[in-house]
Amino acid sequence: MKSKRIAITSVAIFIIGFLVYALFGQEYLYARSFASELYEYPLPDKTKVTERNFDYGVLFGGGPSGSGGYPTVASYIEIESELSEKELYDYYNKGNVFSAPGEDAKRVGFEIYFAGHYHKQIEEGKVWFEGDIQPGELGSQKNDGKPIKAIVQIRAEFSYPFFIDFF
Template sequence: MRRRKIIISLCILLGTCVLLFMLYIFVGQEYVYAKKYADTLLEFDIPEKTEVIERDFDYGVLYGGGPWGSGGYPTVVAYQQVKTNLSERDLFEHYNTKDFEIYFEGTEEVQKNGKDQIWYEGSIKNKRALSAEENNEQAIEAVIQYRKEFSYPFFIDLY
């Protein structure tokens, strides 16, 4: 009788472990990997004379073209809106060290999909067209965005 209780307890414990692992695969794993990629921008040093107005990230396969637009892979989109007294060129050079998209005020357009996920599209200024003049009297605004497709172990896409 005691042996039967031990076997039943082990089966319940094993079943719980399998259930928790499946929950991690279906719910949490994608978020953990997306957050890791988003932190590339969100933890990037902010230059002097600059403040972050808003920052966020989201992920999914529906950024700009539906599930087939990104090959079915999830895409992480992290962005931060900044206000700065630096020149456009200084801000560009600070963030141009990574694969960040830099949109200055008036060159960006907010995009939204059916799941209310937002990202930015627009024209990125040519480096030669950027102003080198500092904005001491009136700060300028810009959107810094990082967009990347990613995959992860046990890739299971529920979309």
């Protein structure tokens, strides 16, 4: 009788633990995995990362086309580089580089923003960048000794197993 009670209690604890993980933990793990793809992407020569971060969530304003109730993840790095704007743009102007979290078929590319061409968005403590993805005339002069700053960002809407839309 006592062993049956222990077995039922163990199963109940396992089910509750699984539900807590499915509802709260998976989203973070998928978002972190997506963000790490950007962090692991090789940097161009004469370039260093000064800051990196990611945020995610449902109803998060960083969605490329509105979240539609799905979680959105935005991952960015702030870089300093002695390369020209044109060289940086050419290096990062690639589409379909990363798989969206949980969806191997959906691919996303880089967004690169230079000073004066972006706005830092902050909503409920979550940060992402928006601006001119194609800023027009890019400087082709190298910046030896005086690095320029830029933002490189990837963002995507995603789903994952056991996703439940509460909104």
